[in-house]
Structure formats: structure tokens, C-alpha cells
Amino acid sequence: MYKYCLQCGWHATTAEGYTEREVSQEAIEHFVETGHPVDSLRLPPPVVVENSES
Numbered sequence: 001m002y003k004y005c006l007q008c009g010w011h012a013t014t015a016e017g018y019t020e021r022e023v024s025q026e027a028i029e030h031f032v033e034t035g036h037p038v039d040s041l042r043l044p045p046p047v048v049v050e051n052s053e054s
Helices: 020-034
Strands: 002-005 011-013 038-041
Touching (some): 002 020
């Protein structure tokens, strides 16, 4: 999981050793402290399965 701020360079990610819960808590704290909106991405990205009709 990767959470990042839409207004500044803040981010938190499970790739840095944090749990998903810790990343979410950090994002909430960033929002409360700054009022900046936070968005997220799943890591790794989900696998997309295409339905190929051949």
C-alpha cells in the first residue's frame, strides 16, 4: 500500500517496512495535521486478467 498527499511531497508505504495499518494511521495523522487530501495505491498493483476470446 502506498499513500501520498495530493498537495505536498508526504507519503507512506508498506515498501518501507510499515504495516498497512501503520500506513493508514500515518495518512490520517497527516490529514488531521495539515488538512491536505491523501490518496492511495495498492502495492503491488492488482493483476488484470483479460478475457481473450480467440
